[in-house]
Amino acid sequence: MSSGISELDQMALDIEEARRQTTFPVELMTYYLHQGKQNTEKQREFQRILLKEPLFEQATYTFLSRDERLYRSTNAAKRLLELSNEHGWNDEDREDFQNRIGTGNPLTLHFQAFVPVINTIGTPEQSRKWIGAVKRHAVLGCYAQTELAHGSNVLALKTTATFDRITDEFVINTPDLTAAKWLIGGLGVACTHAVVQAQLILAGKSRGPHLFIVPIRSIEDHKPMKGVTVGDIGPKAYGGFATVDNGYAMFDNVRIPRENMLMRFSHVTREGLYIPPIHDKLSYGSMVRIRVDIVKSGGWQLAKAVIIAIRYCTIRRQFGGQPASPSSGNKATLETQVMSYSGVQHRLLPLLSLAYGCIVTGQDLARDYGELMDGLAKGETENLPQLHVSSCALKVWCTRRGADGIEECRKALGGHGYSIFSGIADIFAIFVPANTYEGDNYVLSQQVGRYILKQLQGVIKNGKVPSPTVSYLETLLDGTDNPFVFGGPDASVLNHDVLLTLFGRRAARLAVDLAKQLESGRPWSDVNMECWNICLAHAEYAVLKQMISRSALLESSSEYAPLANVIRQLTNLYALSTICETSTATFLSTLTIAPADLGAIQAHYRATLANIAPNAIGLTDAFDFTDFELNSALGVKNGRAYEALWAAVQNNPINTEEGRQKFQNAVKKITNVNDNIEFSKTSKL
Template structure:
């Protein structure tokens, strides 16, 4: 087959775009990935996995559900072997799981089961259970959600009744609505579960607590007496097909009292309940998972944007009027159309912003963890609320952004071989797990209302809510720009505008609540408040990142590029994604929008000129992207053709089976003869 000029041009187009970079992609790669040591570990993982056939995902789209589960268990087995062969520590094990980026039956063993035991267990419990889990002598999961309850943890129905006579808890499912549901790893793999259950001592309930419950024997994987367990089946969009999300029913299952995780709250031998220092001490583990989701949202969106930007750079469609002037007879690169730049560059800035914001949240979480170790919960409300806001915002925008990337790629984006559809299918449920996003927004709003009340009493605000002080500065006027086009690039003004908008939304919510409106009637207002709080935090961290790199020799030349990405996030949020709340709070005057939008178009063009270098800076390998259309060399159509040829449906053996059925349709009732063909 002759290689035509279109195919040749694709490689030329992507290299031309790559060579336009006005910054060092290598330096940006190091900055985003955390520096030389982090890159060294990443390369170490790549060397371990990318040449190992067990980790090859190319066959997965052609497998049925049972075969996909088998594949996932093969990968799980090899991962655990590598962890033990390489004597990896805890953080390396978790990082390797993240690097594989595959929904596995053991993912939550490492990401939830082990961390919860470590963070919520006593030293004795950690020594027993955590060390066994570390060796994978047991495989665990985290069982919270029930058939009838998810976000409402206080409403969980699974019971843990203390029997003082035997010094045991009786774990019981009163009816099927209390069946644990959606639990990753529980379907076929797990031997143990950390179970959220209502603690009952006598006739008194002390609310949900955590218990380690044996599910299956590690010897033969047979369920223990009183346990009914299984897999809940296929999920939407074919997502998480390689994960055995499961259910479990408990029929008066007895466990020792010591199986209750008792770092913060305890039940004594004589049935006395000892409450934790702070009622929400157990929230620390949930905060960690939500911060993980913010980081995951950024990197997964980064993958989707990388694929879409590369494909739209090499894909040419139509001839724009201005392109006819170059006499090349080439169709126009899709990436050059304003609608495509508007859609993809905003998502590129969002991916960068989420990666940077997650770094800041990890810093806060690590400080919080140290405080919790000494029973100091001072930071817990602030970090909990902000992690809720960011989890809600990031999962929503990342999942929606992946779908937008697919649509920007045109018809081919719908193929599984684009790589984007799989990213979406796996990440979209994050909008509802670890807390439904709309429910989480109410927790954010409650925290901010308390902060507003504290401010009115002269108390000091937290570092993430200092913007509430703007309510004392022209509380109802629009921000007065002298020159919106120029001033909106001033980071101080950006934060002033975003802070004033958020503060006014909080004040409005407070006013409506005091006017008599029921809390249940204010869900939409809570969503707006949570969204604004998240956007203020994200913008603030992007601005801080730019300021932080300027004085650092190895990264200083990246500052202007990062500033443009930060400005794009700011202007897109202000002009498009959240413009309604800037206008409804009278933070921005409508007459300023034209000039603000003019600056948006200027910054959009600047970022678009660096689109390929900025996506290259994420540092994804072709193996990690798992795409035919978004490979680094730009040869999308050739790669797409090659992967389709591997489709088993095109094999002779499969084709014969299908052909027989088609012939049965064609030859029914001698239709060919009757039709006189």
């Protein structure tokens, strides 16, 4: 460039120029996203600790084999426990720190599943016994539900727990290979015990799946217990979860005390009498917890990918020409910033709003779950069904939209997105399996469909007020099936009451359509896609409702009022991009929106994109991830992506002198034949 400013320096100037365009206080937004200044400072203290701990540095894992990664992460798990003791962290602190690391380890499911399940499903006495052992690190656990031939169909699990009245024991048995526990995180190399989901057999009769604590390995020498066959299942797709020991186990008549059955809600007496739970869905509590965690983390995983993509597209210039920014002192004509192209904005900015929506919805879902568990402890079960359905629907929506969004971010990086150093490949590999674990998404959508149909029948046949989760069904009582009529300020597509009405009507009409399909004789097995559409519509309504509620609260907040306008814009962008991009078909097929109105809605959508664009970098900075946590050469905060990418590549063992020599020797075995050395000299090659 004739002005003397290099292209590399221009990249740094571009991202700082983008930051200066921000119209809201970024630090305040960070406080808001992390639920207060105090919690933000706690998260930043975790960041400072992370920077001092080489075992947690993701970049150092890049060139390791899978078993090397797993061994290193096992040591990292040990270091995590040491840090927890050194700093006096509680369970929430340790979980927050683990989440900032970004990758799992052999103890991740110990804390996320084994411990919560015992606390949720075990009696107070059982909890004291086992959690006491957990705190001493004498017991390391996992949650063993999935089997080789059964995952989503929990009722068909084949592992058995047969009660022996004579010895007062349960006999845990794997009847055949298809019943082997499979894909269980923490089982491959680490755990000493497992919470095992098995069919409870009393006097030859099955009472359905129940949970039992089963010893897997000796606490003394860590060798498998008698009758237990256990191991690691090997590498997973895309290299994902390489630091987690997903394992298998088979049980050959393994005996455990009767007290090892988790008995908070149902139990077996010494005489073999079965006492059922007061509610047949109480065992869902532990699964709800895991799905809530998936939704909570999903927004932050998508946020990482969005940060990387928006930062890189801000400093990447391709085609066209425009004067350099006056503030840079550069008078040369530059290529166009990729982020300024409308196609890129259409791809990335809705994902930014999606991340915000998922984060705030996950926070509120976690709050509701906490209230549910407090109620269950008092025997209050009325909120369990609707929270179960909410967690199912939001898990489906979050994982599907999140995984698609992360991959879209990778593609927006162009060819460099395929490099492991972009950081997005690892995010995708870790997040995408959430579409199938803790309930396959398509199976969960059927549970959502069933619940909504049951609520629909109450509204239509009895005029019964539906549960708050599906309050949108009340829109059916107005008796209209015509498209919404726009016009005037109170019926504008940017009116939040209007948007909520549109999303509610669409969900309600999809439920009515499903009911009609079944009434016409279509079997339940043939309406899976209708359930899928209902599930996504239900979740999209729930997220919009939450974002609108947050937006309204901000406007009257003494602390966060300066954020109200940009959060309102993000809410609009989420809603309009859903209507115009991801879910257009169902808004049209249900006649919620007339086709003739779609053009005007799209115009509002484009205008909203334009309003958000200047704040893109500020909104991503507000997530407050460090370069250490992002582990991305392309998404470095200072904008010097190419320098970071070059430096990362130099760490490749192939580029060392030893590596070059190794490959030189291998290639010479191909070229140094047939007198090729002499041939090259005479032919002047």
